[in-house]
Amino acid sequence: MTQPKYKVIAEAILTKIQTGEWLEGDKIPSEMELAELFSASRMTARKAVDSLVHAEYLERLPSVGTFIKAPKAQSSLLEIKNISDEIIARGHDHKMVVLSKMTLVPNDKVAFELSAFESKVFKIVILHYENDTPIQLEERFVNAELVPQFLEQDFTKITANQYLTLVAPLSEAHVTVEAIEPSNILKHHLHISSGTPCLKIIRSTFSDGKAISYAMLYHPADKYKLTSLVKL
Amino acid sequence: MTQPKYKVIAEAILTKIQTGEWLEGDKIPSEMELAELFSASRMTARKAVDSLVHAEYLERLPSVGTFIKAPKAQSSLLEIKNISDEIIARGHDHKMVVLSKMTLVPNDKVAFELSAFESKVFKIVILHYENDTPIQLEERFVNAELVPQFLEQDFTKITANQYLTLVAPLSEAHVTVEAIEPSNILKHHLHISSGTPCLKIIRSTFSDGKAISYAMLYHPADKYKLTSLVKL
DNA sequence: AAGTGGTCTAGACCACCAG
């Protein structure tokens, strides 16, 4: 048994969720049924469900069943938040404008961050609006080898983050936050008046140990705060 | 059985850790031994250990044993980092200067954050230096009822954070990060030149569900970045 | 060879919620 049986079961369930075969709110088979389906004991099936409950893909309702949970979005841990969900959660409209979309040979810095020394990378620049107010400028580099279809997406309909988590489930992220004085181009796009600082978030994301994306997110300081809840 | 047996076992182990009876690096009894100690099956003892491994109190080494993990400190999760450790890790000197130390009746905002409507609160203002360069201004309010000895500490020798985690182990934290234009007093203390923005971190910490401390940490943007690693 | 954690089984009893 190279792969533990409970992991095989967990991944099978995860696939059903990610392909859309099982939808949010759906009830999944009971632990006894899963055990039979996979020729395992109930304890083993339960352990698979345990791991997915912990990862917040599933939710248990005692005496009732186990259900597909609402999308992960701001997955409890930290700001792997989706700016779109965040804005919509505030009851506001979210709009995206694509400023740039290209394929290029990375410079040293980007090549290093994406471990893409041999391959090309994609770059997009997106401006996010909250109720017609610019709230984030997203400059993102993506490993073209690992996510070849990236540039073909319509980024006015799906965020880069949403697409990436779809095709390459995140396993790890590095986040750096700093305050900067906005450049002129930033001031222009984000409608920043003189003297207002800017929050710069640099985020590298990894899937299965491989660098997927390197993004710089700029927010006008007077319109955005970064928050998170940490449970120890 | 009002409390599940595995929780009883987990809490018993946690108590051993928190009282210092078992120290960092110590090997805890094997799963078989725990099962015997608590008159449980190995699976139940294991479930208790599972929960503490997950909470990062314990660490398993297959074929070897289970060990008390290094203090939670910057425990991978997030910036419950200690600025002192951070500076020393860079090989630099850390110095603290106490600017203010007082007991006061909280204003509405602070009373709300600390749930201290009936009691007084302590306030300290500390300036942190990295190699003689001011790197953080710490303004901190502490619930006087829950941490009565707080003001008696020598904050040039122990950080407020260190003392608090000692007397009231953190269970939860809220963190907010924003970029601000520094006030004149901030510019003065942090040696900030005009135009340089400032990173403001607001941190509320909780122990056992009770609000312990409400702190505002200010950093000059040109000398400080906030980083974290998120594992999913 | 002995001990450890990692996995798995085939039962069991319970409290709870649904029809």
Place this chain on the structure above:
DNA sequence: TGGTGGTCTAGACCACTTT
């Protein structure tokens, strides 16, 4: 009353490390 998840047991075999 039957099905669900929540808990628990008393075994078992494995790969691995330590002695």
